[in-house]
Amino acid sequence: MATELGPTPVKKPASGGTELHHAPKGVGEDNAIASQGKWASWLLAPAIIALAVVIVYPIISAIVMSFQADAGLDPATGLFAEGGPAGITNYVNWIAQQCASPGGGTVACPPGTLGSQFWSATATTFFFTIVTVALETVLGFWMAIIMARTFKGRSLVRAAVLVPWAIPTAVTAKLWLFIFAFEGIANKLFNTSILWTGSEWPAKWAVIIADVWKTTPFMALLILAGLQMIPAEVYEAAKVDGATAWQRFRMITLPLVKPALMVAILFRTLDALRMFDLPYILTGGSNNTTTLSILVISQIRQGFNVAAALSTITFIIIFLVAFIFVRFLGANVVEQQTGASKGKK
């Protein structure tokens, strides 16, 4: 799911003719706000309500559930009995990896329990996120630079780049699973006999390769759009001044593309932190490719409430990453816009 996180709130609209700050000041202003506000609330209400119902309700209910214990067996009857309040034990199960001990109390979750996988799943999720986003940024930049050049067949390349993006991820995963089969084309082509889904690093790389294939085009297009905003004269001037290609890239391209790039990286990062379909279908989460999302799904059938605790933790992790990013990103945007923003704030 590609979500647009335009830096709308921190920037001024391009055509600000009717923005309030430019509206005629004085007498009518308060009335204008009031009437526009009324309008706005009508226009926004459906969106807010829709999101509240589908997002806020489940989040709250997940938090409530996460403090309930799952049903357990009544040793006398062998039947399940209501779990009751759990305090923070569901969270302890994940974060401290403490499972209920058969004799009462808790023990460290032994390997083979989902609880024991929390930190490794977190590490895997971050590993995937960092590696895929880094590769996608570098490759995406390279592809964007090529697509920005003029040459015959450029539109063909731009169209081809959209193909991996248009294939549904579930299909992509099946396709790569087939490619990476032991008897598959990947091993044949490179004359290797790698067990792509059978050991840790090949499995991780299989996921990374598939993800990079699928989403680099998206990154490339975002960067391309940024590149096209740079006037050609700037490059010409730099060339005349004798700047090398690398210098031009570092001094002109990079800084000018940066705002667009940072937004692209932000929402790729958030997407990568939620990675689910690709490893789920490709490796089933084995060989240390279990991401946090896969862990939640595995837990659902073992107990709703413990799963709810993990989904809450996952949400908090993503929220924190987004927070750090937006601060970092926001600061940069402000820096870029100092001139324009002056006096507005």
Place this chain on the structure above:
Amino acid sequence: MKTRKYLLPVAAAGVLALSLSACGGGGGGSSSTGGGDAAANLDGRGPITYVQGKDNSNVVRPLIDKWNAAHPNEKVTFKEQTDQADQQHDDLVQHFQAKDTNYDVVSVDVVWTAEFAAKGWLQPLKDKMALDTAGMLKPTLDAASYKGTLYAAPESSDGGILYYRKDLVPTPPKTWDEMMSMCSIAKTNNIGCYSGQFSKYEGLTVNASEAINSAGGSVLDKDGKPSLNTDAAKAGLANLAKAYADGNIPKEAITYKEEESRQAFQDGKLLFLRNWPYVYNLAVTEGSSKVKDVLGMTALPGKSGPGASSLGGHSAGMSVYSKNKATALDFLKFLTTEETQKFFATQGSLAPVLTKLYDDQALVAKLPYLPVLKTSIENAVPRPVTPFYPAVTKAIQDNAYSAIKGEKAVDAALSDMQKSIETQSK
């Protein structure tokens, strides 16, 4: 700061939402438990519904037509579920939780029986509701029982078969050690020796339990407590780990599920293959198969005789919420009659639950693997019967996988398995 302006509202919205939902009450809560009244409606008669997964080979419909013709006042309606086990399971859970009176008779996978029984959703088949189980294969009854009570009628069965290359193996091995000693044949022919399904998924639970059971161990004891810290269990899992380390199990087998292993065998790359009966038809008919004329079948190898297969298949359970339990019981009996079972076997290639059918000459002519399957199922052990099956199978898979790959000592893997199951079945 602009950023703060940007983020503060998010937090505020969160707080607002929190306070809103506080009024909404705990929508979550835990799943309803307790079950219905197992003593009610025992004499109820009338129309009922039979719920089962996708009827792939079209056996259920004709069967129900036949029943309906004979019972015009107690007609059965067929509710067909999806092909996916998880989806079937969830669909049943939802209807049971809703105390749906329309799910009268449901087909349950052997690994769900204990969970549904412990949730109080299945009618115990005892006393007035007792079922005549004479002539049924004992392992299929064990799989349908929880804490000593039968909760479902065995409907179909399934067991593992050892396929081998007749052209290379003169006499099929009876024990694991014998089979391993024949691996030199594979070596001289430059092919892999043995494979089952060792990818980390349900199939690994099947294969690992088979190894443990065949060596005389067991995953759970009679009370449903794990019993993995035993010499027998160690010997069983060590067999797999050693074979993998030796290369008798080829290294790519760690990625095999049923299909990949079948493919490797059909391509002539394996001497022995443990798989389900479905392989037989494909291996002798598929165009690219290189083993068409040299396909041999025998029981799984054990310690000193046939090994213990893991049991597959389905049972038919009766919902405690059913209003017409007398009719439902009659229908369960109907599903287990010799005639029905024969029909299942001929029409749907489903392994029967009645012992005598395995010696039926007409059936054997059609399904040549039946005699082998009989040995397999007679010696079969149900996969762990526990209401916590998802957690138990996960514990087995994770640890067996590490042990086979040699990442963890067999002792340690088994003791982790033991501990995992202990902490999660409470």
Place this chain on the structure above:
Amino acid sequence: MTAAATELRAQQDQGRKTAQNREKLAQGRTYISALVVLIWCLAPAYWMVVTAFREVGFTYDTSILPTHVTLDNFQTAFDTSFGNHFGQALLNSVFIGGVVTVVSLLIGVFAAYALARLNFRFKYLVLGFILGASMFPGVALITPLFQLFTNIGWMGTYQALIIPNISFVLPLTVYTMTSFFREMPWELEESARVDGCTQGQAFRKVIMPLAAPAIFTTAILAFISSWNEFLIASQLSSDRTQPVTVAIASFAGAQPNQIPYTAIMAAGTIVTIPLVILVLVFQRKIVAGLTAGAVK
């Protein structure tokens, strides 16, 4: 002509030649890079198509060119006798995607208009809320939704898939449309109002027609996003309501345990082709839509 002049011309020619050579070299490098990009993007997709046309008995044939060509797999893909409902799933995906697109656009366009054009208190709160909504991981929703839908008997219904999907797509439409709206020539609206239109009329008669291409682009993006959704659908759908992504991921073969890769690839090809056509036809618009949020 003097010697000096000749020499100068020779030098100039030389200079032009090296410049031309350098140009040619750069062009050559561009073409090679473009070729690499083409292969990287298309080779796996090519393999999907080749496999889709291969006989099932030769699934693992690794010849690069098509061999054992057959159309059977496409028939198998639609065959329901193994418990697959690919045809049904296609309709489901179209239906779910359609409803999600229409509803989220309807809601999203209004919201985007307000955000782009109006001034009101709590604007940042609303923006922040929508931004926050797009950050929610799907798995955080799935547990409570699973429980909720189970309790109210919605499991396996279309609304159980449509409603969560709207929440994923809505922030996307709001953001893209807001960016588009900011680019619109609002002077026209002003003049319409001078001519006596109310704000509502001005919006309907002047702005909506202008915004149509943007809305259409957003619709495509919303549809693709919903078409590709897997997580929610994999947990909350039944065989009656499951979309193609789930259907393909769980494709069953003629025999239990059989994974019919060739039919899966055929199904994958069928699912992908309309999207690829859509994407190719509206390439420019989609790129504009995708990048709208990022560059402004």
